[in-house]
Amino acid sequence: MIVLLYIGITIATVAAMEFTAWWAHKYLMHGALWFLHEDHHKHDHEDDSFFEKNDAFFIIFAVPSALSYWIGLSTPGLMWLTFVGLGISIYGLIYFLIHDVYIHRRFKWFTHLDNKYSRAILRAHGHHHVFTEKEGSESFGLLVVDEKYYGRRKDWDKK
Numbered sequence: 684m685i686v687l688l689y690i691g692i693t694i695a696t697v698a699a700m701e702f703t704a705w706w707a708h709k710y711l712m713h714g715a716l717w718f719l720h721e722d723h724h725k726h727d728h729e730d731d732s733f734f735e736k737n738d739a740f741f742i743i744f745a746v747p748s749a750l751s752y753w754i755g756l757s758t759p760g761l762m763w764l765t766f767v768g769l770g771i772s773i774y775g776l777i778y779f780l781i782h783d784v785y786i787h788r789r790f791k792w793f794t795h796l797d798n799k800y801s802r803a804i805l806r807a808h809g810h811h812h813v814f815t816e817k818e819g820s821e822s823f824g825l826l827v828v829d830e831k832y833y834g835r836r837k838d839w840d841k842k
């Protein structure tokens with residue numbers, strides 16, 4: 684039964700990370716940490732390097748994950764924390780594959796992926812990128828997409 688509990692904790696953590704990422708994106712990345720996120724909205728093509736300052740967030744989000752593995756594996760009775768770490772890692776991988784690869788095409792994978800849900804994700808995040816300033820943007824989440832992005836463009840493309 685303990686296996687089911689650990690699987691449940693992992694899945695719950697992945698789900699909670701969508702909310703955490705939404706919160707961090709809205710209040711930290713478009714807040715005090717805008718200086719790291721700004722280049723992801725402005726795409727300065729003079730500097731054509733592969734990496735953005737925004738990639739620092741992969742390292743920032745790896746810290747709670749690494750701590751969870753470390754404390755979970757080294758502390759008797761806290762094994763469940765290891766699976767919180769695993770959930771954070773899985774969400775990080777999903778975020779990378781959907782946001783960096785599928786949406787922003789940093790690698791040419793999944794270029795044929797096309798369905799109602801993937802299109803809604805593209806529209807919602809595309810709408811987030813319509814805004815290039817710290818303030819005023821919307822659609823901060825990734826996997827949970829507002830219903831309006833499943834509809835026709837005129838239903839949501841009002842700035």
Ligand SMILES: [Zn+2]
Nearest residue numbers: 708712720811
């Ligand atoms: Zn943003």
Ligand SMILES: [Zn+2]
Nearest residue numbers: 723787808812
């Ligand atoms: Zn983006």
